[in-house]
Amino acid sequence: MKYAVGVDIGGTKIQFALVDEQGRIARGDVVATEAARGAEGVMQTVVEGIDRVIGDGCARIEGIGIGSAGQIDFRTGEVSFAVDTLPGWTGTPIKQIVERRFGLPAYVDNDVNAAAVAEKCFGAGRQLDHFVCLALGTGIGGAIVESGRLLRGASGGAGELGHVSVDFNGPRCSCGNYGCVELYASGPGIARLARETLAAQGTAAEAGLGAKEVLADWSGGAAYAALVMDRVIRALASAVAGIIHAFNPQAVIIGGGVSGAGDAFFAALAKEAAARTSPSMRGDCRIVPAGVGANAGVIGAAAQVWHYGPDAAASRVAL
Amino acid sequence: MKYAVGVDIGGTKIQFALVDEQGRIARGDVVATEAARGAEGVMQTVVEGIDRVIGDGCARIEGIGIGSAGQIDFRTGEVSFAVDTLPGWTGTPIKQIVERRFGLPAYVDNDVNAAAVAEKCFGAGRQLDHFVCLALGTGIGGAIVESGRLLRGASGGAGELGHVSVDFNGPRCSCGNYGCVELYASGPGIARLARETLAAQGTAAEAGLGAKEVLADWSGGAAYAALVMDRVIRALASAVAGIIHAFNPQAVIIGGGVSGAGDAFFAALAKEAAARTSPSMRGDCRIVPAGVGANAGVIGAAAQVWHYGPDAAASRVAL
Structure with a gap:
């Protein structure tokens, strides 16, 4: 079974999950965003959470998908504009930070777009x-x-x-x-x-x-x-x-x-x-x-990996 | 110079034009739709108008582009749903009729979409x-x-x-x-x-x-x-x-x-x-x-030919 890491970043909490190709969560957790620390503190929490979800490295992980509140430039994986609940978030190069740290392809989009990917794949x-x-x-x-x-x-x-x-x-x-x-x-x-x-x-x-x-x-x-x-x-x-x-x-x-x-x-x-x-x-x-339920954000975030990644079927790439 | 025929079909009038690659109208005319005659009568007017615009056959005409009021299926070139001003228009296979009659590629879209093509190309x-x-x-x-x-x-x-x-x-x-x-x-x-x-x-x-x-x-x-x-x-x-x-x-x-x-x-x-x-x-x-003016509908209708046709540049095909 192939896996992807999903991360759903909101103003109050960040959800992490190891998600399989069927959209099932193998393991995951939720932590407080503590957004007042600013972008650097939030990204530290994101990196630590991804580390925990990857765990012992036994699962075959193909990439990391992230959904975030705010306006995201999908191509660069940067935050174009942050909402008030995430002060200092504008300009954060999420994709670059995560790819450099983990050496895996990363995909970053708005959280509702990520949920839409979950509905397209599984809902x-x-x-x-x-x-x-x-x-x-x-x-x-x-x-x-x-x-x-x-x-x-x-x-x-x-x-x-x-x-x-x-x-x-x-x-x-x-x-x-x-x-x-x-x-x-x-x-x-x-x-x-x-x-x-x-x-x-x-x-x-x-x-x-x-x-x-x-x-x-x-x-x-x-x-x-x-x-x-x-x-x-x-x-x-x-x-x-x-x-x-x-x-x-x-x-x-x-x-x-x-x-x-x-x-x-x-x-x-x-x-x-x-x-x-x-x-x-x-x-x-x-x-x-909606067909996917409360975890649509984190499941859709992870599902980006298969929908845009190198193994994506032609029909999937378009999404 | 290359040319395309543009046709803009509305509830009260139909505009015809021979349009060059720069979006200039070489010749054209406008006739009453007389929509009460139904789809067959309107299509006869369309075919006759195209014939007049093609004229003596000296111009190098690459195709025929049509914009019509109503809901149009661009892929099939059929009318999905007609507005009240064009009774019986639903289901008319405009593209098929025009391609068979003239042996030229035809492109059919909603009239406002055609005007948007004009704005993209020339406006x-x-x-x-x-x-x-x-x-x-x-x-x-x-x-x-x-x-x-x-x-x-x-x-x-x-x-x-x-x-x-x-x-x-x-x-x-x-x-x-x-x-x-x-x-x-x-x-x-x-x-x-x-x-x-x-x-x-x-x-x-x-x-x-x-x-x-x-x-x-x-x-x-x-x-x-x-x-x-x-x-x-x-x-x-x-x-x-x-x-x-x-x-x-x-x-x-x-x-x-x-x-x-x-x-x-x-x-x-x-x-x-x-x-x-x-x-x-x-x-x-x-x-x-808008940059194109009152003739945007008929100019954009014609411009479809270059934007979707065989000579379309890669950047143009997407439109």
């Missing part, structure tokens, strides 16, 4: 050439596969679909725009709408009311949660419809914590998105849950 | 690998070039950027969604906002008030027009900002009748779009007028 994107991934979490991330290729754009920033606006007069977003879809359908977005809805009813929200509680209350039939989720689903469906018109995909694959809301959420979203999409595009496109 | 997209075209006219069309390739999606429908919503609670669009940007920044969209604005001021709009008149009134300093154009520009800038986050392009190239509004329009749009875009994406991207 809901198998046998699809055109799909869009949305990760509904603390924010909303996106990744786009078209004609079997990941779209990266001019500087690795393509796919920031959380910053598609659904209300140009809406609340201000950190990106500068107004009414971005992540203000409605991310975890904090859902919590915000819940507080607004309860306030409008003259009720104070309970301390710690988050998206998880709202989704549970929605399943339980709470009236306030139905109002909140109606708005969440209409906003998200509007963005999804725009995405379908822009990319004409075969599937929109939805993952992340919020997507754990289950069948009722997907049924309502698919119905609303279909109603908002031209018949000529609608027929081609399914809206489906 | 504002020269030397760019990543750009988005928006055509602001009766509706809003779009075309996306990423890593030098036109994005087509699962069935040739990608790039319908007029149906990116900027208000999920806005007015209903023909596509099924609400608040699509073409309801705000197309010609009829601007006219609609003008009627609304005047009505809110207790003034009836003059008969025949269209986008052209509103833009002239805006240039002339009319107060109502300033209110209208503020809304138009905020809505369009919001969509453009979402498009920049989705595609991370080097440029957004804006053409079509509405873009004829001139420097003040582009300056206001660029300022508002920059304010609505993350700094990491904004720096890479310029918002510029």
Whole structure:
């Protein structure tokens, strides 16, 4: 069996795994990022974690794949632009550091792009050439596969679909725009709408009311949660419809914590998105849950090794 | 000098031209589509027009390029889905009919994709690998070039950027969604906002008030027009900002009748779009007028011949 090391670098934690060609995790661990130490400290943690996962050297390891938060230049393996949660991360030559230290080929991409590779290899994107991934979490991330290729754009920033606006007069977003879809359908977005809805009813929200509680209350039939989720689903469906018109995909694959809301959420979203999409595009496109689950980031990071590496089949190289 | 025949098929007119390798029109004409005759009648007009443009056979013609309204499957050269203005057009095997009749290679694509080829060869997209075209006219069309390739999606429908919503609670669009940007920044969209604005001021709009008149009134300093154009520009800038986050392009190239509004329009749009875009994406991207002008559709249709044909340079094939 062949293996690759996968690393998923986020603002709060870094996940490491030894992953086999079937996408199974042989061993792995998670450590705190401690991002305040800056890029050098984080890269030390990355190198130590890769060392631990490689272990005794008995496994046949073909390369190292890394997914990171922020804007990554896939060709150079450098960080083009870091998010606030990773101070000093911009400019870090991740690929170069890892290749020099371990003498193995390394592949570095944005974390949502890495998750899309996992969906293409092992999940809901198998046998699809055109799909869009949305990760509904603390924010909303996106990744786009078209004609079997990941779209990266001019500087690795393509796919920031959380910053598609659904209300140009809406609340201000950190990106500068107004009414971005992540203000409605991310975890904090859902919590915000819940507080607004309860306030409008003259009720104070309970301390710690988050998206998880709202989704549970929605399943339980709470009236306030139905109002909140109606708005969440209409906003998200509007963005999804725009995405379908822009990319004409075969599937929109939805993952992340919020997507754990289950069948009722997907049924309502698919119905609303279909109603908002031209018949000529609608027929081609399914809206489906991600197939790989919580470890998609680290599994997809590792899977890059086979998809871009020297043994990659012709059909795989394109991705 | 080498030549190609270009054909631009719209709902009201069909334009024909003999185009040289520099993108210059040697001769050409325009005829009414008379779309009510159905696909067979329209194809007869297309074939007759090509015949006229080929003329005495003295020019060295390398192929025939066609752009058509609707959703086109570039690979087969068939119409995947026709718009209402071309009844019965769905399924028409344009490429096959033209190649059989003339014995020349034929290339068929969506009309906005054809215009994007013109911008790539002769206009504002020269030397760019990543750009988005928006055509602001009766509706809003779009075309996306990423890593030098036109994005087509699962069935040739990608790039319908007029149906990116900027208000999920806005007015209903023909596509099924609400608040699509073409309801705000197309010609009829601007006219609609003008009627609304005047009505809110207790003034009836003059008969025949269209986008052209509103833009002239805006240039002339009319107060109502300033209110209208503020809304138009905020809505369009919001969509453009979402498009920049989705595609991370080097440029957004804006053409079509509405873009004829001139420097003040582009300056206001660029300022508002920059304010609505993350700094990491904004720096890479310029918002510029289309460089080819009113004949971009027919010139780009013809230019497909050199960009995909047997003599295409390696760098050109990718498009």
